[in-house]
Amino acid sequence: MKPRTVLSLEQALSLPYATLRFAQLGWRVIRIEATPAREGLPGDPNRYIGARVGAGDDRRSYFVAPNVGKQAIALNLKDPRGHALLQRLIDALEVDVFCCNTVPARYAALGIAPEQLRARRPALVWAGISALGRAAPEAPGYDPVIQAMAGFMEVTGARDGPPMLTGIPVIDLKAGDELYANVLHALLERAETGQGRTIEVSMLQAAASWLITVLPLLDFDCRPDEVTRAGNEHRKFIPTNVYPARDGFVYLAIGSDVQWRRLTAVPRFAALANEVRGTNEGRHAEREAIHREMATITLQGSADEVLADLRAATIPATRILDIRQVRELPLLAARLTATRLPDGRAVRMQPMAVELPGALCELPLAPRYGEHTDAVLADAGLHAEEIVSLRGSGVIA
Numbered sequence: 001m002k003p004r005t006v007l008s009l010e011q012a013l014s015l016p017y018a019t020l021r022f023a024q025l026g027w028r029v030i031r032i033e034a035t036p037a038r039e040g041l042p043g044d045p046n047r048y049i050g051a052r053v054g055a056g057d058d059r060r061s062y063f064v065a066p067n068v069g070k071q072a073i074a075l076n077l078k079d080p081r082g083h084a085l086l087q088r089l090i091d092a093l094e095v096d097v098f099c100c101n102t103v104p105a106r107y108a109a110l111g112i113a114p115e116q117l118r119a120r121r122p123a124l125v126w127a128g129i130s131a132l133g134r135a136a137p138e139a140p141g142y143d144p145v146i147q148a149m150a151g152f153m154e155v156t157g158a159r160d161g162p163p164m165l166t167g168i169p170v171i172d173l174k175a176g177d178e179l180y181a182n183v184l185h186a187l188l189e190r191a192e193t194g195q196g197r198t199i200e201v202s203m204l205q206a207a208a209s210w211l212i213t214v215l216p217l218l219d220f221d222c223r224p225d226e227v228t229r230a231g232n233e234h235r236k237f238i239p240t241n242v243y244p245a246r247d248g249f250v251y252l253a254i255g256s257d258v259q260w261r262r263l264t265a266v267p268r269f270a271a272l273a274n275e276v277r278g279t280n281e282g283r284h285a286e287r288e289a290i291h292r293e294m295a296t297i298t299l300q301g302s303a304d305e306v307l308a309d310l311r312a313a314t315i316p317a318t319r320i321l322d323i324r325q326v327r328e329l330p331l332l333a334a335r336l337t338a339t340r341l342p343d344g345r346a347v348r349m350q351p352m353a354v355e356l357p358g359a360l361c362e363l364p365l366a367p368r369y370g371e372h373t374d375a376v377l378a379d380a381g382l383h384a385e386e387i388v389s390l391r392g393s394g395v396i397a
Contacts, residue, residue, distance in 0.1 A: 003027050004096040004187070007089065009077070009112060011044040013143070013169060014129050014203065015101035016066035018176035022097075022183075023069035024337070024352055024359050030093075030376055031067065032086075033369060035076040035397040042397070043074065043369040054342035058369040065349045068339045069363030073377075074370035074397035081395045083111030085377075090121055092380035097183055101129040104137035104200075114198040124196045125186045129175050133202030141203050143169040150207035155214060158231040171207045178206045238283035239290050242320065245303040252310055252317035256280075262313040268306070269297060338362045370397050 008019045009032040016031070023029045033043035041048050043058065050061030076082040090098065100112055107113035107128075114126040131141020144165055147153050152171070157164035178201045186197040208215070213235075214227045226235055232251070234240035240253040254260050257279055264273035272293055276282040283290060298306050303319055310317040326332065327348065335351040339362065352359060373396050377387050390396045 005093050006030065006097045006099060007086075007093070007095045008032065008097075008099040009110075010099065010101055012046055012101065012172070013066060014172040014175040015099055015179065016044075016046075016176075017173055018129075018179040018183075019070065019099060020066050020068070021176075021180045021353075023363060024361075025356070026358065026360055029070040030089075030372070031070050031072050031367070032075050032077075033072060034078075035074050035394060043072075047369060053365070056368060059366055064339065064347065064366045067366035068337075068349070069360065070367055071372035071376060072367035072370060073373040075373075076395050076397075077110040077112065079395055080111075081390075081393070083116075085390070085395060086111060087117070087120060088382075089376070089380050090117065090124065093376075095121075095124065096187065097125045097127060099127045099129075099179065099183075103140060104128070104130050104134050118196055118198070122195055123190060125183055125190065125199070126196065127179050127183050127186075127199040127201070129179055129201045129203065131202070132204050133200055135202075143172040143203075146171045146203045146207055150204055151211060151214070152207065155227065155229060157229045159225075159229050161229065161231075163229070171203055174210065175201050175203045175206045233287075233291070236280070238280060238287050239294050241291055241294070243295050243298040243306075245298050245301060245306050248303045249320050250298060250303050250306050250310075250317055251320055252315055254315065259313075259315055263310075263315055266309045266313050268301065268309050269294075271297070335361075339365050341365065373397065 003026050004022070005028045006019055006022050007030050008015060010016050010019060011033070019029045019031070031044075036042040041058070044063065046063045046066075047058045048060055049063065053059045053061060053064060075086065077086065089095065098112070098117055100107075102110065102112075108116065111117075114128075117126060118124050130137075131139045131146065147156075147165055147170075148163070150171065153163035153165060156166055179199065182199045182201070186199060190196055217226055232242040234253065237253065237255050240255070242249050242251050254263060260277070260280075260283070263269050272290065277286060277290065301309075307317055307319070321329070327336065332351055335355065336348045337352060338349060339347050341347060342365070352361070374387055377390075377396070378384075382390075387396070
């Protein structure tokens with residue numbers, strides 16, 4: 001697929017994460033931010049979260065990773081002249097994809113509704129992320145709130161503890177992945193039909209699509225403990241849990257009766273076996289006893305000793321690694337993406353989800369607020385005098 005041009009009215013994480021994936025493909029991604037208002041700091045609030053990166057205050061550490069490789073412009077879409085300029089950019093730059101993650105109730109007032117932008121450019125792919133979709137057009141949404149609403153917190157945490165958030169903003173990232181995948185699908189369709197498409201991602205619906213292991217169980221008259229918190233255990237496969245060693249913890253997962261037989265064939269774990277436990281159903285009946293006995297056994301050895309036995313039996317198991325240790329894993333260390341700070345220092349970032357030929361693993365540092373406004377407008381054919389006039393009238397910054 002040839003490189004495309006993406007124009008994105010974006011902030012926070014869900015949409016910047018999605019458009020990062022386009023930047024990694026070598027596409028041109030231009031992020032739009034609002035012109036300065038009387039109150040608050042200009043642009044994306046995430047610009048001001050974390051440690052300062054180089055000079056200035058508008059490009060901090062939390063902002064960097066989702067926004068590398070992009071251009072940034074500041075445009076006043078509360079002004080009809082901003083609407084006209086946006087359409088001019090879409091036409092002149094032959095924009096393939098327009099994205100946004102503002103509340104749907106604001107689309108028309110900002111001049112970014114699908115019907116407004118696609119009226120003159122039917123081939124445009126329009127893609128938006130919102131909390132609850134068009135059914136609740138004024139609802140704002142952040143990942144933790146949707147985690148609570150979508151049941152994620154109810155199924156996360158200790159059995160006897162309170163609901164908990166996941167440690168990663170999984171719903172932001174899920175929504176971003178859905179936008180990315182559906183834009184690619186729309187572009188494939190456009191190659192056949194010549195027509196664009198409107199894509200609307202509801203964070204709530206995207207999140208609920210991941211309830212595949214719990215929501216359907218409700219119609220099977222499941223037990224309450226099958227659809228609530230289970231700590232580090234797996235609700236179905238026994239034993240799958242964290243167990244203590246003399247010098248740390250290991251996590252192991254038994255996913256079949258064959259694996260259970262291999263586990264109990266290891267001398268260290270032989271005492272776990274009995275006739276009832278030969279099936280996963282039987283192991284459920286003795287779940288608590290199995291977890292107690294497993295912990296007693298693993299505590300007698302070091303983590304390395306226990307893991308060596310588990311590897312010999314081809315049982316999936318690992319130490320519990322912190323983020324620094326994950327970064328140093330040989331399987332990942334050579335696959336990390338990177339950017340460079342203004343002083344030339346390299347910053348290692350997350351790997352791409354999938355290695356693709358020609359993908360960019362090192363991208364320019366995330367842009368300053370409005371850094372590319374003049375250059376992008378010039379690319380769209382605006383003369384210097386016109387750019388100065390637009391800035392003077394508050395249409396751009």
